[in-house]
Each structure stands twice: as C-alpha cells, then as structure tokens.
Amino acid sequence: MLRIKGISVLALVAVAAASFGQAALADTAGKRIALSNNYAGNSWRQAMLRSWEKVTSAAVADGTVAAADAFTTAENQVTEQAAQIQNLILQGYDAIVINAASPEGLNGAVKEACDAGVTVVSFDGIVTEPCAWRIAVNFKQMGKDEVLYLADKLPDGGNLLEIRGLAGVFVDDEISAGIHEGVAETGKFTIVGSVNGNWAQDVAQKAVAGILPSLPDIVGVVTQGGDGYGAAQAIKAAGRDMPVIVMGNRQDELQWWKEQKDANGYETMSVSIAPGVSTLAFWVAQQVLDGADVPKDLTVPFLRIDQGNLEENLATTEAGGVANVEYSLEDAKTVISGAM
Amino acid sequence: MIGAIFSPRVLRGLLPPLSLAVLLISIFWLQPRTMSYFGLNLLLNLAVPIALATIAQMFILCVNELDLSIGGFVSLVACITATWVQETPLFGLLALAALIAAYAGLGALIHIRQLPSIVVTLGMSFVWLGLAVLVLPTPGGKAPDWIRSLMTLKPPMIPFPIIASVALALIVHVALMRSAGGTVLRGAGGNPAALARAGWSILRIKMTMFALAGFFGVLSGMALVGLTTSADANIALRYTLLSIAGVILGGGEFVGGRVSPIGAVIGAMTLALAGSFLSFLRLNPDWQIGAQGAILIIVLALRLLIRQAEKRR
Known part of the structure; x- marks a missing residue:
C-alpha cells in the first residue's frame, strides 16, 4: 500500500515537473542572457534598448531567467565587439544575443562562444557563423x-x-x-x-x-x-x-x-521593422536554453501601418521615436513554429 | 643597492610591465574565470594583432615619423588575406609583398620630398580603405585554413597568445636593440645628421623602417583574419590610435630613436586588457572611452613623475 502510494506521489511529481517544463519556467530560471549591441546612436537603437530593458526586467522579476544584461560597445567597431563577446563568454553568460557590427567579422568570436557551450542568437545585424541562430528581416x-x-x-x-x-x-x-x-x-x-x-x-x-x-x-x-x-x-x-x-x-x-x-x-x-525585435531575440534565446527545438533561421515579421490603424499606432509612438511592438514568449513560439 | 633598484631609470623601465600586472591582477580578481588556460586565451587572443600593429607603428615612430594609416592598411591586408590569399595563394602573397614595397616607397617619398608623414599617411589611410572596399565590397571572405589553425593553436600549458607575444617582443628586441644594424636604424631617428655625416644613407634607412612597418602590418592583418575567420573593410580602423597609444604606453616617445619593442608589446596588451577590465567592471559604455583615456593618462603621468625625479638627481 505504502509502496503504491510512493509511486503515485512520484508520478504526481513527474506530471508537475512536465507541466512546469511546458511553462518554460523551471529550466531557465538559473540562466543568464547578455545582449551584445554594437551601436546606440539613433532613435531606432535607443527604442531597441528600451524594449529590451522593459521586457527582460519583467522576465527577470518573475523568475524566467536569472539575468538579462545589455552591453553596448563604445565605438561601432568589429574588433571591439569581438572582444566584448569574448568577455561575455568569460563572464559566464549562458546565452548571448547579438546585434552585430559585421555579418562576417565576428564569426571567430561567435565560434569561440559556441565552442564554450554558449547559445548565440543574432538579430537585425545578423552573423553568418552556422552555429548561431539568426533572426533576419526579409x-x-x-x-x-x-x-x-x-x-x-x-x-x-x-x-x-x-x-x-x-x-x-x-x-x-x-x-x-x-x-x-x-x-x-x-x-x-x-x-x-x-x-x-x-x-x-x-x-x-x-x-x-x-x-x-x-x-x-x-x-x-x-x-x-x-x-x-x-x-x-x-x-x-x-x-x-x-x-x-x-x-x-x-x-x-x-x-x-x-x-x-x-x-x-x-x-x-x-x-x-519594430525595434522590439530585440525582445523576440531574447525569447528565442530563452527557448533555446529551455531545450526547445528551434530552427537556426527565423524571419521576423514587419510592422506595417495602414490607413485603418494609423491613429492607434501614432498614439503609442512617442515623439521622436519609432512605432514599436514588444514581443512576448507566445509571439516567439509562433515565429518558431512558423519556421518549422 | 636598494637605491639602485628604486632608481628612476629602473622604475621607468618597470612602469609598463607593472601597469600590465596591476591590470591583469584586477581582472583576475573581478572575474576569476579568466585565470585559466581557456580564459587567458580568450582574454588575450585579440591582443596579438594589436601587438603586431603596435610593433609596426613603433618602427615608424623610431625614425621620428607617425603613421596614421596603419588601421586602414591592416584592414586592407585582412581583406586580401580573406580573399586572394585564400583563393589564389601565390597571387595573394605577391599582392601582400607589393603592399610592403608600397610602404617602403612611402618612406622614400616622405624622406626625399621632406613631406610631413602625418599628412601623407592620413591621405594613404583613405587609399588603403578604398582599396579594401574594392577587394571586398561586402563583408565576407574566408580565412585560409593554415592561418586559422595557427591562430587557434592550443599548445600545452601556455596559451598561444602569450607565446606569440613573448616571441614577438624578444625577436624584435634582439634585432633592433641588440644588433649593430638595429643601432644604426634607431640612430636615424635619434640623430639623422650625425648618421648621414658618418656615411649612412638616411633614405635607405627610412625605406627599411617603413618596409618593416609594412611587414608587421601585414602580419597583423593576417593574424586578425585568423581570429575573426573573415574580413570587413572597416575591421581594423581602430588600430591606428591603439598602436600609437601602445608604443607610447610602452615607454616609446614621439622624438624618434627612443622606443622599446618589449614595452610596445606590453603597451598593446595593456590597452587590449583595459577594454576587458572596464567591461568586467560593468561600466556604462558611454564612460568607457573616457575611462580608457584615463588609464592612458595615469600611466603617462606616472612616467612624467619618474622623469622629474630623474632630472632632480
């Protein structure tokens, strides 16, 4: 009787664990994700960094990931960003999300990251190294x-x-x-x-x-x-x-x-394209860390405004800014399943 | 005895290695993960091409000139290495040899026409960049396998970047500081009139020094491509200022003749590590360029203090 009870408890735990895994909470709670950004000098990039800050701080607060720090290089230079990526590897991040200064020039550093077991997701300015994920815009x-x-x-x-x-x-x-x-x-x-x-x-x-x-x-x-x-x-x-x-x-x-x-x-x-694509990259990195099967090449949808939804989009866009959408985990899953 | 150890002369020589040591210890303390074979490799591998470019700049500074085109030149070499050297090795290597010859020609031009090297090399920086864009219009290319495997070599015990830097410093030190020929080359920067009167051709010396600079610039570009695996026409533009700062940080001076190859390599390492140090500190990137400048100023100010102590004796 006791034995049977023990087994049923075990089974219950297993079911609970499985459902937690689906919520993508349990597996990445201890993971740290870094953003390596090459440039922050225009309104688009500023909006991109603000979106990252907003979405990732919420994700850190509710325990989805342990940390999501943004790093921007002081000068928009390939060698500097390569050094930055190598430093991020040394700082022990589990995933690095990159907006790259050059599609090719960072491949050496990206390869080092992959070899060290770090997940690399590039977006907007993508990298061609095959071991990295790419969120490209058509x-x-x-x-x-x-x-x-x-x-x-x-x-x-x-x-x-x-x-x-x-x-x-x-x-x-x-x-x-x-x-x-x-x-x-x-x-x-x-x-x-x-x-x-x-x-x-x-x-x-x-x-x-x-x-x-x-x-x-x-x-x-x-x-x-x-x-x-x-x-x-x-x-x-x-x-x-x-x-x-x-x-x-x-x-x-x-x-x-x-x-x-x-x-x-x-x-x-x-x-x-919406600057909030950085948050899509964040969720894709989170999904990869969670063990989800994610194709290497993903395409981000454009943000299109027509006669009908002009007012609505204008109202949410701040002066001097760019119309933006921030992506959620669900959006990321839709993009991923769309690419399968 | 103790006085001799702390004499300003010794102190001045010790300043570059001490700055490097302080920086390295701070990095180890901030991020213990770097204190390993793997960590040192990642920390220092991008310093190797910077050290090579710094040595190139040192040859130019040694004859009392300044090269503002080395960054563009290294980028061009990187583009040629990732395309021509990879596809048609013989033609690629010939092109690189032609670039070294072009550098020697620049030295001759500057000497014969008595042109200010800053103007000539600033002009040439646009030429190199333009050629780089012509060779590789969009980023790409592929590092030749032999360079790639050399730069990712994993020798036992000591990481490759350290071996390469020490070898580079020692070889150039022996050749320039300890050999008869090297003394003549340096003399052309310190006192060209005396050398000319003694029968040496200043023209030939300048051409030699510029060719050597071109040679090390080529090595720098090749090493860089070996690390990045592919090239970009803008890949090394930062090297111009880094290389000048590296030479000065390592104890060299703008007056010509007063350079130190070991110091230059250490200076390049220090600058490369300064960036990592600031990023481990989690300093806001807006402050990083300023902080890098502050590190430079602190080291140079220390040197000035030591020199004043030297004068007081």
Whole structure:
C-alpha cells in the first residue's frame, strides 16, 4: 500500500515537473542572457534598448531567467565587439544575443562562444557563423511590398522616386533590390530618380530638393524609413502635387500622415521593422536554453501601418521615436513554429 | 643597492610591465574565470594583432615619423588575406609583398620630398580603405585554413597568445636593440645628421623602417583574419590610435630613436586588457572611452613623475 502510494506521489511529481517544463519556467530560471549591441546612436537603437530593458526586467522579476544584461560597445567597431563577446563568454553568460557590427567579422568570436557551450542568437545585424541562430528581416520583401501597395493604389502606374539608405550597407541593397523587383513584376512604374537619404529626414529633404527640378511628374515615392517626412517637406517646398509617399514608421512621418489624412484624406502606408525585435531575440534565446527545438533561421515579421490603424499606432509612438511592438514568449513560439 | 633598484631609470623601465600586472591582477580578481588556460586565451587572443600593429607603428615612430594609416592598411591586408590569399595563394602573397614595397616607397617619398608623414599617411589611410572596399565590397571572405589553425593553436600549458607575444617582443628586441644594424636604424631617428655625416644613407634607412612597418602590418592583418575567420573593410580602423597609444604606453616617445619593442608589446596588451577590465567592471559604455583615456593618462603621468625625479638627481 505504502509502496503504491510512493509511486503515485512520484508520478504526481513527474506530471508537475512536465507541466512546469511546458511553462518554460523551471529550466531557465538559473540562466543568464547578455545582449551584445554594437551601436546606440539613433532613435531606432535607443527604442531597441528600451524594449529590451522593459521586457527582460519583467522576465527577470518573475523568475524566467536569472539575468538579462545589455552591453553596448563604445565605438561601432568589429574588433571591439569581438572582444566584448569574448568577455561575455568569460563572464559566464549562458546565452548571448547579438546585434552585430559585421555579418562576417565576428564569426571567430561567435565560434569561440559556441565552442564554450554558449547559445548565440543574432538579430537585425545578423552573423553568418552556422552555429548561431539568426533572426533576419526579409528586407527585400519589404521593398517589394511597397511597390505592390502602390500598384494596388495607383492602377494607372506612373513615375516613382526612390529614396535609398546609406550607400554600401547591406540593408540598403536589399530593400532597393526588392523595390526594383516589384517594379519589374508589376510593370506599371518607372523609377525616374534615385537619391541617398541615409535614413535621416534632413539628408533626405536636401537630396530630394536637389533632384526634384530635374524630374517629371511623380506619382509615388518609395522609401526605406526615416526619410518620408523629409521627402514630403521638399516636395511641398517645391510646390508640387503631393505623391503617395511610403512612410517608415517614424513618429514625425506618422504625425505628418495623420495631418494630411485629416486635412485632405491623404492615403499611404508605412512599413519598417519594430525595434522590439530585440525582445523576440531574447525569447528565442530563452527557448533555446529551455531545450526547445528551434530552427537556426527565423524571419521576423514587419510592422506595417495602414490607413485603418494609423491613429492607434501614432498614439503609442512617442515623439521622436519609432512605432514599436514588444514581443512576448507566445509571439516567439509562433515565429518558431512558423519556421518549422 | 636598494637605491639602485628604486632608481628612476629602473622604475621607468618597470612602469609598463607593472601597469600590465596591476591590470591583469584586477581582472583576475573581478572575474576569476579568466585565470585559466581557456580564459587567458580568450582574454588575450585579440591582443596579438594589436601587438603586431603596435610593433609596426613603433618602427615608424623610431625614425621620428607617425603613421596614421596603419588601421586602414591592416584592414586592407585582412581583406586580401580573406580573399586572394585564400583563393589564389601565390597571387595573394605577391599582392601582400607589393603592399610592403608600397610602404617602403612611402618612406622614400616622405624622406626625399621632406613631406610631413602625418599628412601623407592620413591621405594613404583613405587609399588603403578604398582599396579594401574594392577587394571586398561586402563583408565576407574566408580565412585560409593554415592561418586559422595557427591562430587557434592550443599548445600545452601556455596559451598561444602569450607565446606569440613573448616571441614577438624578444625577436624584435634582439634585432633592433641588440644588433649593430638595429643601432644604426634607431640612430636615424635619434640623430639623422650625425648618421648621414658618418656615411649612412638616411633614405635607405627610412625605406627599411617603413618596409618593416609594412611587414608587421601585414602580419597583423593576417593574424586578425585568423581570429575573426573573415574580413570587413572597416575591421581594423581602430588600430591606428591603439598602436600609437601602445608604443607610447610602452615607454616609446614621439622624438624618434627612443622606443622599446618589449614595452610596445606590453603597451598593446595593456590597452587590449583595459577594454576587458572596464567591461568586467560593468561600466556604462558611454564612460568607457573616457575611462580608457584615463588609464592612458595615469600611466603617462606616472612616467612624467619618474622623469622629474630623474632630472632632480
């Protein structure tokens, strides 16, 4: 009788342990996760760090993980970040989440981390070392989506102005490739001009003001984010009809769009990635530490704002900031199962 | 006897190793995990390319010039190593040899036209960077296997970065400080007029020193790629200032002729460790550059104090 009772107690414990494991609480409570970030000098990165702080401090408080510290290198340099990652290994972190200064230059340090048994998850600025997890953004699709939206909205087609990002950066090449692919596929548009706006409103405004006099009528402006408001100012100053400018989720862009929408029913869309992707990376690292089966390559969804949900997103975006979403453990699980 | 041990001259020589020791002990205390074969390896491996770049800079400082292009140069070498040396070894090595020759040519140009080296090398830093972008437009490439396996060597007992640094310091020390040829080379920095009058060609000496700098710059780039496994055109831009600071921290001076190879390697190690030390301290990154500067100033201030004590005698 006693024996049977003992067994049943054991079984109960086992059931309890199993259900705890599913809640992903028991296994990672003692684990420490570090964020290695290469740069913090713009609004997007600041929002990214704030999201990390907010979500991880809650996770630490409720005992999901033991620690989740953020480290940013003082200078945006590959060798410095490599040294930082090696230091994080020595500090005994169980997982390192990386926004990398270079997709290739950190591979040596990342390999050292994997060899030391540390889980490495990279996001936004991803690393190519095969042992690391990658949360990438399909920037090409983002560029293509802009053109597809315009094709839908402007069935007659016409001339487009393209504002590109920082020359020589991988993200700029990808978005631009997507835009050109979209233009070729829809066959309605001609890109009549292309300038570098460096993802900054002031640069974009100057660049657009410079090229406008040489352009025929344009029906749309395809952008990369951080440049839509500057383009609108330049076009307004030139006294031209306002084309459909695709926005990039910055607060000033959304604000301007809202004003135009209220004044004359202006319609457009806005797309970018949410800085809160850092929190998705955090949960993915937590899941890997928990022993979940996670594919090495994951794709993060864009944050797209349309005519309908503009007000709602503008209200939650602080002045000078970027529209953001923070991911939860459930979101991370959805992304992971979506990639299986 | 005790007075001799504490004489300013000895103290000045001891300052670089003592600073390194203090830093290393603080790191061991902050993070005991570093006090192991594995820990020392991780802590010091990225210091090896910095030490090589510092030695390169030391040759330039030795002849009373300054090289502001070494960071760009090391980046270019890294890009060439990760592409050409990996794909077509013979062509790659030829390209690297041509780079060393270009460095010698720079030395000749600076000497013959009496140009300020700061201006020439600052200009060349953009040339090197531009070439690096041409060789490797987007980050990538792959380290040749033999360099990779050399840099990740795990010799018994003593970690590879320590062996490499000690060997580097000793070899350059013997060649530059203890040999007749080395004395002449240093003399060209200390008193070029006297050497010229004694019949030595200052042109040839400058070309030799610049070629040596190019040679060690090449070694630095190759070592760096061996550690990172692939390259990026901006990978080593920080090395310019690190290498100058390393030479000065190790007891070298801007006046020419007064350098110390052992000190330079120790200085490079100290700078590399200073970054780790600050990160183990959990110091806010906004303060880290300032704190790194503060460490430099403290060591240099100590040196000034010692020199004043020297004068008082």
